[in-house]
Structures are given as C-alpha cells and as structure tokens.
Amino acid sequence: MLKVDSLSKRYAKNQVLHQLSFQIHPGEIIGLVGENGAGKSTLLRLLATIDSPDKGTISLDSLTYGKDKKEIRKHIGFVPQDIAIWDELSVRENMHFFEKLSYQSKSEVQLKQLCLDMNLNKWDEPVKTLSGGMKRKLNLAITLIHDPKVLLLDEPTVGIDLKSKKEIGTYLWKQAKEFNRIIVYTSHDMDEIRELCDRILCIGNDRFYEELLRKSGKEIISV
C-alpha cells in the first residue's frame, strides 16, 4: 500500500502541496487531475523519490521514503511526460539497453512480449521512424522492465491518436488488475480519467474538475 500523510511542498513562495493525505491500495488506478501548475507533476516527482517533501511522510508497504529511498526506487516505474528513449536505437535495442541496466533481467522473448502486449510490434524499427503513439508505448514498456509495484505516469497519452490511447488504457488497466500494481496517472483527458481510474484525486483550489467528474460515479478525493 502507498500511504501519503500530511504531505507539503513549497517552491520559493509558492505553496504547491499542503497537508496532502491519501492511501492507494495495490491494484488501484488513481487519476490525478487539476489545472496547470496545481501540483500534479510535483506530487508525481515526490512519489517517484525524484524530489523530497518539505513536510509529511510517504511510505510504500513497510518502506519509508527518504530512509529507504534506494530500496523504494526498485519498486517504482516512472513514465515522464517527455518521451525518454534513445531515438537512434531500434525498439529492440532500447529494450535491451535499459534491461542491461535494470534491477531485473529479462530474456529477449520477455522483452518482446512486453511490447507486443501493447501492440508495439515494430521490434526492429528505429525509434525515430515510429509514430508518436508507438513511442509512448515504448516509453511505457521500458518502465515496466523491472516489474515495478508502483507505476507513476505523467500524461502518458498526450498528443497521440485515440486508438493508441485506448490500447495504452487497456494495457494499464490489465497491469493494475492482473499484476496488482498501483497506478497513479495524470491526464487532461477527462473521458480517459473517467473510464480508467478507480478513484480521482483533484488537486488545487479550482473546483472545476471536481464538478466535471462528479457524475462519473467514481470516488473523488479533493485536496
């Protein structure tokens, strides 16, 4: 279980997060919504151990952030908003590059299967020739090489076609439900959020998103 307790973060005079508390259970998908600058990416960076909170605690099962940072990072998969892959390498080479430096070893068959599960079948194609959707899928596949317990995604479907969005959504849903992964997901696409997420975390003072999502029938946490 991922537990966030009284989390606060400030950048200079700007209080981005204030006394934020919530819990996420394995197998849950949490949607993170809010206007630009509300603190979605900040929260993801804190959950990913890339940044440290000013106040409050975060824990993953029995591990505490800060104290067990190295151990926690083994269980975290972070998909940055920008596509973090080697453009000059092929899909296959990208998977092998990160597998070699990953906490977990995987065979070529397993790596290929990770891609095929998302309909990423251009195994030997150079990344620079792939569509935006395919690149997003590879971006996600690389993150899953070490089988993380927690998957943190910063707008993973931004700028891609509807079909690819659906494929990624279906894949994430399977990852949560079949492999009991915790998924925290930011997006500006409310249909996607409604469809995919079990609970929705609305960040910021603006109640616009809360009102918009109220009819979805999903549990909304406002902070």
Next chain:
Amino acid sequence: MNDMLYARFLLWKKRPFSMLLWLILPIIGTILIITMTNSIQEDSRIPIGLVVEDDSALAHALMEKVKASNLVQVYTLTEEEAIYQLEKHDLDSVFVIHDGYESSILKGKRNNIISSYQTDLSLAYAPVKEMIVSLVQEETGRAKAAHFILDMNEQYNGQASWTWDEISEKSKEIQQDENLLNTAFRYYHSEQQVENTPLIAWNTWGLWAIISFITTLFLSDWVIQEKSMTVTTRFSFLRISRASYYFQNICLYLLLFLLFDLLAITLFTVLLHEFVSVPLVIHILSFRIMMTGLAFSIANCFRSKGTFYTVTILLALIIAIISGTILPIEGFIPKTRLLTQINPLHEFLAGKITIIWGVISIFLVLITLFRKERFNA
C-alpha cells in the same frame, strides 16, 4: 561493467564511421603530416653528383659523410653521367674524388684530390663545396696529426708502438667525446644553453598528442548529448546510479582510447621508426587517463555541441602554440612557468608522466560526478 559495455556498444554501433574517424585520426594525421614533412625536406635537398674514382676506405667514408648531410641529396654516378646530368641541370654540381685520394691524404697532400663541376645555374655550389672541403680538411688534419705524432715518436726514440690507424681512431674518439665541432649558443645574460631546434620541430608523439587532444574532446560530446536528453530521468530507477553510469562510461572510453593508442605505438614503430620503451608506454597511459577525464569534465560544462566544438578547436590551437609542438616559439614568446603549468600536455611533451594535470583531471571528474549525484538525489 559488461552490462554497461553492451549498453554503450549499442550506441557506439549507431555511429561507427564518426567513431572510427575520430579514433584513428591522431594516428593517420600524425603519419601523414610526418611523412609529408619528411618528403618536403627530402625534396628541398640540393641534388649533387658524386664520382668516386678511388676505391679506398677514406674515399668511401667521405662519400658516406656527404650522404649523411641534410643539405644535399647525393647521386653516385660515373663522371660522364654526372656531367650529362649537370648539363641538363638535374644536378646542382658534381664532385669527383680522384684516384689516389686515400694515399694523398695519408701522405698529408691536399692538392688536386677533389675536382668539381658547376654551371651558371649552380645556386648552392658554394655552401656544398665548403661542406665537402671541411670534411676533407677534417681527414687531412687527422692524417697530418698522425704523421706528426709518428715522426715525433721516431725522432725522440719513443717506446710507444702506435700505428697510424690507432692514432686516427683515437683522434675520432676524442672528436666524438669532446664535441670539437659543435658550438653551444646562449642568449646574452642567460646561463641556459639554447637547444638546436630544427626549423620544423614536429615530433611524432607531440603531434599525436595535439590531434588526440582534439579528437578525445570531440568523442566526449556524448556527455553533452546525454545530459540534455530526457532519457536521463530514467537513471534514478536503474540498477546503477548516474555517477556510476558516467564513471563506467569514462572507463569504457578510456579502454577504447588505450586500444587505439596501442595501435598508434605499433604503427609509429613500424612506419615512422619510433623507438618504443616502457617509460613511453607509461607516459602515454598517464596522458590518456588525464585526457579522458579532462575531456569529460570540459564537455560537462557545455549545453551546445557547436560551442563545445568551437572551444575545443580554440583550446587545441592555444595548446599547440604554447607547447611549441607545431612552431618553435622560444624566439617569439618567453616560455614562462605559468605557460608551462597551464598546459595539460606539457608533461607528456616533455617526456614525463602526466601527474599534475592527471590529478587535476581526476579531481574534476569526481567533482562533476558528485555534484550530479547530489543534484538529482
């Protein structure tokens, strides 16, 4: 390290030509420049004809001495051929060592032992003649001295039983040991002897070091490329830390450079007849460790590859000039202690182990890695 090698190799093989070009450029560049320089120097020698009528040891010794001179290109011909080529102006002048040259020298006679031919286009006749005359006078002087010693021994009933050859050999030994024919120059008010620097002072390893300086920096552009890529956000979630990633990559590049340095040593020995020794190998090793670390640290200061390349070329030019590797600068710029110390290539060019800049380079790498690690923690 094996995993990192595999990962790095995936990236290396995407740009094999540029990698190979920068790796072999110091070798190819040095060989080409040295060969061309030698060729130009060879072509600028004065062509002279030498006719050796006397089949004696002294005549042949004189011929070898003339041939050993950097001033002339000697063609050994018959008198008829030599004159024919002189008439065609293929030769600047012709010198004939007459039959009986050795016996005349041994008798101390100096007249009509060598004849010469020149034309109205024999521009270098005078200096070549002077050189040959001085060589002959060296031998006649030696012969005269030997005769004088033998005569004295006989006249005063000396007990020593020296032969003419022994006296001559001893004279050559003394000439060698005492440097009788060399002159040491000093500047006014200076105790330091000025080295006899040739006009073109390019030496093989000096030239190689300058080209290697540029190419090592060029090959370190991966640091600029990778630190600006979003792919680095993944480092936090990999088995190895960012510092370890960079450190292992520096080691891999160092090994790659050393592999090509080994090739350089082999090729320079075979093609340029450079002498290989254990100290030289140690100097190259220390130079390479310094250079790889320094290149990483410099590259890490840049965000744009274009600016980095420009600065690299400027730095290489400055270092080449203050090193005196390409141009002898002693006459133009006083070699101050500061100029020597700020030059990372100085110790290598001076035939020493690169210690000072080696330590600086390792220190800079550690600072860079430590700062990076803290920044991204």
